[in-house]
Amino acid sequence: MEAKPQQQQPASASHNENVPSEEPVTLHAEGASRKGWIENNLLQEVNFDLPLTVTTPTEYDGQTFLVLDFAPGDKENPFNWSGKYKAFISLLLCLMTLFIGLATTAYSSGISRMVSDLGVSTELGQLGLFCFNFTCALAPLFLAPFCELAGRRVVYVGSYVCFSLMFIGLALGKNIATILVCRALLGLFGCVGTILVGGTFGDMYTPAHRAIPMASFSFIAIFGTVAAPIYAGFVDQALGWRWLEGIQGLANIPLMILIAIFLRETRGGVALAKRAKQIRKSTGDIRFVTHSELEAPGIKQMLHNSSVKAIHMLMTEPVVFAFGLWISFAWFLTFLFLSVIPITYQDKRGWGEGHWYHLGFALNFFQIRKYKSLTVSLQGKVEPEARLYGAMCGALWLPVGLFIYSFTQYKQLTWVGPVIGLGLIGIGIFFIFESCYSYTADCYGETASSAIAGQGFMRNTLGAVSPLFATQFFTNLGSQYAGLLLALIATLLTLIPYVLFKFGPALRARSKLASTTIQAGAQ
Numbered sequence: 001m002e003a004k005p006q007q008q009q010p011a012s013a014s015h016n017e018n019v020p021s022e023e024p025v026t027l028h029a030e031g032a033s034r035k036g037w038i039e040n041n042l043l044q045e046v047n048f049d050l051p052l053t054v055t056t057p058t059e060y061d062g063q064t065f066l067v068l069d070f071a072p073g074d075k076e077n078p079f080n081w082s083g084k085y086k087a088f089i090s091l092l093l094c095l096m097t098l099f100i101g102l103a104t105t106a107y108s109s110g111i112s113r114m115v116s117d118l119g120v121s122t123e124l125g126q127l128g129l130f131c132f133n134f135t136c137a138l139a140p141l142f143l144a145p146f147c148e149l150a151g152r153r154v155v156y157v158g159s160y161v162c163f164s165l166m167f168i169g170l171a172l173g174k175n176i177a178t179i180l181v182c183r184a185l186l187g188l189f190g191c192v193g194t195i196l197v198g199g200t201f202g203d204m205y206t207p208a209h210r211a212i213p214m215a216s217f218s219f220i221a222i223f224g225t226v227a228a229p230i231y232a233g234f235v236d237q238a239l240g241w242r243w244l245e246g247i248q249g250l251a252n253i254p255l256m257i258l259i260a261i262f263l264r265e266t267r268g269g270v271a272l273a274k275r276a277k278q279i280r281k282s283t284g285d286i287r288f289v290t291h292s293e294l295e296a297p298g299i300k301q302m303l304h305n306s307s308v309k310a311i312h313m314l315m316t317e318p319v320v321f322a323f324g325l326w327i328s329f330a331w332f333l334t335f336l337f338l339s340v341i342p343i344t345y346q347d348k349r350g351w352g353e354g355h356w357y358h359l360g361f362a363l364n365f366f367q368i369r370k371y372k373s374l375t376v377s378l379q380g381k382v383e384p385e386a387r388l389y390g391a392m393c394g395a396l397w398l399p400v401g402l403f404i405y406s407f408t409q410y411k412q413l414t415w416v417g418p419v420i421g422l423g424l425i426g427i428g429i430f431f432i433f434e435s436c437y438s439y440t441a442d443c444y445g446e447t448a449s450s451a452i453a454g455q456g457f458m459r460n461t462l463g464a465v466s467p468l469f470a471t472q473f474f475t476n477l478g479s480q481y482a483g484l485l486l487a488l489i490a491t492l493l494t495l496i497p498y499v500l501f502k503f504g505p506a507l508r509a510r511s512k513l514a515s516t517t518i519q520a521g522a523q
């Protein structure tokens with residue numbers, strides 16, 4: 001049965017010093033019980049400090065409940081946190097994403113010496129890349145219920161602690177089985193760095209202020225993945241593959257401590273649930289609940305809904321599938337080139353495509369400026385398609401870079417051409433990632449986590465399998481024709497933002513899950 005909300009009422013506490021003076025505070029009636037008194041749906045008194053809270057009488061399953069919500073200016077509402085604290089939390093989460101991204105591919109630099117020490121084949125060693133990405137693809141499908149029940153903070157801290165501990169097994173493992181199991185668990189716990197961060201920014205920032213944090217996150221997510229070989233090769237040569245893993249584990253400890261100490265719960269619903277529990281305990285009135293408590297299914301149903309909903313949205317929502325396909329191809333290219341660049345440029349290349357993501361990050365500020373200008377001109381009401389301007393311009397560099405890369409692979413040509421091509425590929429991939437996260441978050445609001453989880457499943461699955469055949473793909477087809485085939489596919493996929501810019505509003509209007517417009521400055 002659907003809940004039917006009625007008119008909202010303010011619920012006040014008689015002992016709260018933080019309630020603004022201009023807000024009406026209802027005092028308790030003479031002779032009222034110290035455990036609480038309800039009159040006209042107003043909470044008269046509780047025995048703990050309670051910020052001014054909005055209550056909405058709601059009919060559900062034949063009973064009337066008082067559903068709690070934040071009042072304007074409530075300091076427990078993550079949208080009302082100070083800008084400095086939000087920036088600090090964003091920095092911590094981006095650094096966590098960076099370290100997780102570095103761990104994804106730094107492993108590849110030590111494979112040669114590792115398989116030699118353990119006496120196994122190179123192909124078996126490369127399975128470590130597959131194991132990481134595959135568990136990273138599956139875990140988000142079941143992660144949402146734990147965030148709903150326990151909140152994001154518990155998931156962040158618990159996962160990151162376990163993530164850091166896995167480096168002990170990677171550094172000290174005596175056989176390949178231990179290494180592969182630890183890599184699989186590393187991906188399982190590390191998926192929070194790519195899945196939850198975007199949703200966390202949505203918990204704290206309004207759409208008008210979300211662009212820079214999302215752009216920073218997209219840049220870090222890609223840069224961390226491609227930057228690892230820059231330093232990992234030197235560490236492997238100087239200290240060995242075990243120290244390569246050990247140093248990464250040690251580097252995560254200070255950040256892990258900072259996150260455990262300073263990260264507060266960003267899901268407003270969790271704070272409201274604690275408030276409702278305190279009110280029920282103080283007043284004895286069980287009618288005070290939150291939206292999530294009123295309609296939350298059991299854990300089994302939540303796990304089923306989480307996994308099925310993510311795949312269902314991927315299969316039935318054109319926007320989710322289109323961007324999922326696009327970002328999956330970009331992630332596929334990232335791991336493909338990480339596997340083949342050391343082969344094709346072992347003697348020629350001095351540095352790779354990772355350096356060029358800085359330019360893509362800088363160019364994205366034109367997209368942010370365009371979005372802000374639309375917000376002002378449309379009085380704060382903008383459509384999600386405003387997030388696509390950067391993708392329509394910046395993502396064009398992906399097929400251009402692939403064409404340059406494929407046509408400059410001949411031995412008689414200088415190595416500069418392929419490096420420029422790889423740089424343009426990097427710029428294009430950045431714009432794909434940034435627009436995918438921002439556009440999906442704006443389109444689907446509260447259900448964006450499921451949409452991003454579905455896209456993450458497709459993306460990480462392709463990323464997992466690409467290293468397994470990358471060498472054979474470029475060797476059998478030749479670098480020129482392999483690059484040409486990828487360029488043609490990229491050209492077709494680059495049409496996606498243009499199609500969605502034109503038909504996106506109609507597609508969202510037909511969807512039961514997508515939003516139509518965004519109040520950019522609204523909380």
